[in-house]
Amino acid sequence: MRHFYKKFTxxxxxxxxxxxxxxxxxxxxxxxxxxxxxxSRNLHRSMEGINGQxxxxxxxxxxxFLGQVLxxxxxxxSLTSFTFELATNIELGDFRSLLxxxxxxxxxxxxxxxxxxxxxxxxxxxxxxxxxxxTILEDREAVKDxxxxxxxxxxxxxxxxxxxxxxxxxxxxxxxxxxxxxxLPGEANPNSAASNEVNIIDVGHHLKEALEKQGIKTVIDxxxxxxxxxxxxxxxxxxYTASRGIVQSYLDQYxxxxxxxxxxxxxxxxxxxxxxxxxEDFARLMFVVGESHSNYEINEKLATEMHKRLGDQLSRGVxxxxxxxxxxxxxxxLSKGALLVEFGGVDNHMNELHRSAEKFAEIFSxxxxxxxxxxx
Numbered sequence: 001m002r003h004f005y006k007k008f009t010x011x012x013x014x015x016x017x018x019x020x021x022x023x024x025x026x027x028x029x030x031x032x033x034x035x036x037x038x039x040s041r042n043l044h045r046s047m048e049g050i051n052g053q054x055x056x057x058x059x060x061x062x063x064x065f066l067g068q069v070l071x072x073x074x075x076x077x078s079l080t081s082f083t084f085e086l087a088t089n090i091e092l093g094d095f096r097s098l099l100x101x102x103x104x105x106x107x108x109x110x111x112x113x114x115x116x117x118x119x120x121x122x123x124x125x126x127x128x129x130x131x132x133x134x135t136i137l138e139d140r141e142a143v144k145d146x147x148x149x150x151x152x153x154x155x156x157x158x159x160x161x162x163x164x165x166x167x168x169x170x171x172x173x174x175x176x177x178x179x180x181x182x183x184l185p186g187e188a189n190p191n192s193a194a195s196n197e198v199n200i201i202d203v204g205h206h207l208k209e210a211l212e213k214q215g216i217k218t219v220i221d222x223x224x225x226x227x228x229x230x231x232x233x234x235x236x237x238x239x240y241t242a243s244r245g246i247v248q249s250y251l252d253q254y255x256x257x258x259x260x261x262x263x264x265x266x267x268x269x270x271x272x273x274x275x276x277x278x279x280e281d282f283a284r285l286m287f288v289v290g291e292s293h294s295n296y297e298i299n300e301k302l303a304t305e306m307h308k309r310l311g312d313q314l315s316r317g318v319x320x321x322x323x324x325x326x327x328x329x330x331x332x333x334l335s336k337g338a339l340l341v342e343f344g345g346v347d348n349h350m351n352e353l354h355r356s357a358e359k360f361a362e363i364f365s366x367x368x369x370x371x372x373x374x375x376x
Contacts, residue, residue, distance in 0.1 A: 112320035114289065115304055117312040124272050126286060126319055126342065130236040131194055136177040136226045141185050142198035146350035166256035167219040168368075169211060171204045171263060174243040174331075175236070176225040178265035182349045190267060193346040196226050203343050204263050206354045210361035216368055219254065221246055240327045247331050259337035259368075262330065264288075266342040273345030274352065275313050283344025283352040285360060286316040290340070292328030296320075299332045303339055309363035314356065316342075 111125045179195035181187055204220050211218045228242055229235065243262070251257055266273060266286060273284050287303035289296055300320065307315040322328045332338035341360070344353050 111325050112291070114300060114318040114320050115307050115312075117284070117286075117307065117315045117317040118275075119272070120317045124268060124316075126266055126268070126288060126321075130175060130239070131191055133226070133229055133235050135192060136194040136196070136236070137230060140187070140195060142179070142195045143183050143185060144198055144202075144350075145183070146354065165217045166254050167217045168256055169216055169218040169259045169261065170221070170247065170250050170254075170257050171208055171218060171261050172221040172223070172243060172246060172250075173200050173204055173263050174225065174239045175264055176201050176223065180265065180344070180348055180350065180353070181346050190269070190346040193265075196224055198350075200263050200265050200343065202350060203265075203353045203357055207261075207263070207357040207361060210358045211365065214361050214365035216361075216365055219250065219257075221250065240330060244331045244334070247334055251334060258335070259339070260331070260335040261338075262340045264340065264342045265348075266345045268345040270345065270347035272316070273348055277314065280355060281349075281352045282314060282359070283348040283356045284314060284316050285310060285344075285356055286342040287318045288330065288340040288342065289318060289320045290328050290330040290332045291320045291322045293333040295333060295336065298336045299338050302337060305367060306339065306341075306360075306363065309367065310359065314359060 113120065113122075113125070177194040177196060177199055179193050179199040181190065181193050183198045184193060184195060187193065201222050204222070208218045208220045223243075223246055225239055225242065229238060232238065232242065234242065247260055251260075275282050275284050287307060289300045289303050291300075300318065303318045307318050321330075330338075330340050332340065343356060
């Protein structure tokens with residue numbers, strides 16, 4: 001009996017070591033697509049399939065004490081299926097992993113959910129598909145019918161900000177044409193929610209005011225990207241390249257800028273982008289992290305912190321995208337404090353968007369002054 005138990009222990013130990021070796025090999029194979037593509041992003045995404053409880057389970061084969069930490073009723077995948085999924089990037093039970101790169105529309109699985117907000121799942125992932133330039137060049141009626149707080153507009157800037165202060169935040173809009181159906185009379189097609197008169201820049205103006213009310217000097221770029229792309233003879237797919245030069249010019253002019261925020265509007269509908277807080281309507285926010293550059297994890301940490309402070313009711317979450325899902329960088333390699341924030345969706349009214357901008361300014365300012373105190 002003792003001999004049998006000894007052999008059984010040897011088998012379990014060998015299995016544990018085999019699992020560790022196979023995991024290491026799979027990580028190497030899935031990361032080293034090419035030598036030039038050996039980035040931390042690849043290793044990070046390869047490691048996503050490895051659950052912490054699974055590793056604890058493997059180690060508990062050698063040290064039974066570790067198994068006591070596992071939750072009651074814990075069960076894990078078989079070593080065979082786990083190794084297969086890690087080596088092939090095909091997830092058993094998820095047909096998108098097999099067909100997603102072959103059938104248009106299914107490749108949304110390449111959008112990585114870093115942190116999920118309330119109601120966020122694979123059915124409502126962000127998908128970037130700007131309209132043709134010809135569409136957004138069209139003149140269309142737009143209305144500015146949102147409430148203006150005249151008293152707030154007449155308030156003096158906080159004493160912490162003077163005209164001579166240099167800005168620490170840059171706001172800009174790579175897709176400045178992104179608009180909202182409630183402000184486009186007669187327009188019902190969400191793919192046509194574009195305007196050069198009422199658009200995401202109006203949200204940017206309100207966010208600038210809200211940030212400065214919190215004591216954070218902010219500069220906003222209001223370039224009409226529709227006009228700029230047309231002058232360059234480029235389509236909407238060139239927008240991030242065009243805005244990159246704009247951002248770089250501000251960074252060259254103001255060394256004081258620590259945070260660069262690109263404001264967008266998502267294409268999701270009202271049931272996804274609307275929430276109610278304390279009896280008031282808000283547009284939900286969402287953060288996109290470009291993963292196709294070496295320092296993306298710094299921006300991911302910032303976006304995750306913003307989501308955490310907003311709460312998962314107001315924030316839809318943090319999503320990672322590489323070049324298989326759009327630009328993949330979004331100019332976020334230019335700053336360690338870069339954010340791409342999606343404010344609401346096509347159905348949100350500007351009043352809701354303004355409330356969300358004010359809420360974002362509150363939590364951002366809390367974070368900013370905390371960091372400032374740490375640095376000092």
